Amino acid sequence: MSAPLLQVNDLKKYFPVRGPLFSRKASWVYAVDGVSFEIGRGETLSLVGESGCGKSTVGRAILRLFDITAGQVVLDGQRIDDLSADRLRPIRRRVQVVFQDPFSSLNPRLRVRDILAEPIRNFGLARSSAELDAKVAALMDTVRLPRDVLNRRPHEFSGGQRQRICIARALAAEPDLIVCDEAVSALDVSVKAQIVNLLSDLQREFGLALLFISHDLAIVEHMTHRVAVMYLGKIVEMASRHQIFAAPRHPYTKALLSAVPVPDPAARRKPMILKGDVPSPINPPSGCRFHTRCPFVFDRCRTEVPELRQIVEGQWAACHLDELPEAPAAG
Structure with a gap:
């Protein structure tokens, strides 16, 4: 088996919180607290969970948009989380x-031609102006936009078209991995489908690896290879797409899936309603972080942190229920 393209080992990111005036007590937001996973070449790993669970922080840590608190990020065998700016x-x-948001991530002053040319120039991927122009034109073809709009600015495009420009800009650097946050x-529902199909086509064409960060499980089911489910800074379940959607093991995963709308209005199923709210990441619960909302909670959950361990081949879960003689059936 070939080595993974990306390895994330026990990643932690804590953000300081300013306390009351004259207070000496330091507080932290435990945004990501010990996350580990791998992404293979040409693979899509989807990172899912409720808003605020830390999934976007994981993506930004991989991109080195800030320094991490602890752990390692390894790209193609090389650790990158501790590299200086020049080596990075x-x-x-x-x-x-x-x-x-494709609008806020594009410079409104630049024309599309300049937006796409910028990464090509930055990384020295064109030897002449003619080659640069050819690469820019080819990128427009790749994301299925007409070449005659290259002199327009971002505000002249629809949301879906702007996102295609963002994808083209990412492709301009000829990457191995794209983080889709x-x-x-x-985007609108119909446009979502177009962009997801485009990403899938590009992955097959260029052999791209994707870290697809989302809370939309219907989209995730359509395009991913594996799924990692996050709750309050930790991964609680990780498995292949089929295993997650057909036989989830963690109660939180089951609750997420029960909330996904089904196309058949006559279909009957019992939704799993979680009690309470997501705890604060400043003061997360002891033991299993999900125990304050879990319908199957018992004493051990309140005191002991469950380890992410393999339950069946290819499926990992962090739940004490799986160690009981008769764990609740997947539903």
Whole structure:
């Protein structure tokens, strides 16, 4: 088996919280607290969970948009989380990003031609002006936009077209991995499908690896290979797409799936309603972080942190229920 393209080992990111005036007590937001996973070449791993669970922080940590608190990020065998700015520069070409809001992530002053040319110039990927122009034109073809709009600015495009420009900009650097941070959540339903199909086509064409960060499980089911489910800074379940959607093991995963709308209005199923609210990441619960909302909670959950361990081949879960003689059946 070939080595993974990306390895994230026990990643932690804590943000300081300013306390009351004259207070000496330090507080922290435990945004990501010990996350580990791998992404293979040409693979899509989807990171899912409720808003505020830390999934976007994981993506930004991989991109080195800030320094991490602890852990390792390894790209193609090379640790990148501790690299200086100069040594990190050539690595940035290999890991690109598509953000949630295509309008705010594009410079409104630049024409599309200049937006796409910028990464090509930055990383020295064209030897002449003619080659640069050819690459820019080819990128427009790749994301299925007409070449005659290259002189327009971002405000002259629809949301879906702007997101195609963002994808083209990411492709311009010829990356190995693209982090898609809620890349379709700001788009209309029909446009979402077009962008997801485009990403799938590009992955097959260029052999791209994708970290697809989303809370939309219907989209995730359509395009991913594996799924990692996050809750309050930790991964609680990780498995293949089929295993997650057909036989989830963690109660939180089951609750997420029960909330996904089904196309058949006559279909009957019992939704799993979670009690209470998501606890504060400043003061997370002891033991299992999900125990304050779990319908199956018992004493051990309140005191002992469950380890993410393999339950069946290819499926990992962090739940004490799986160690009981008769764990609740997947539903």
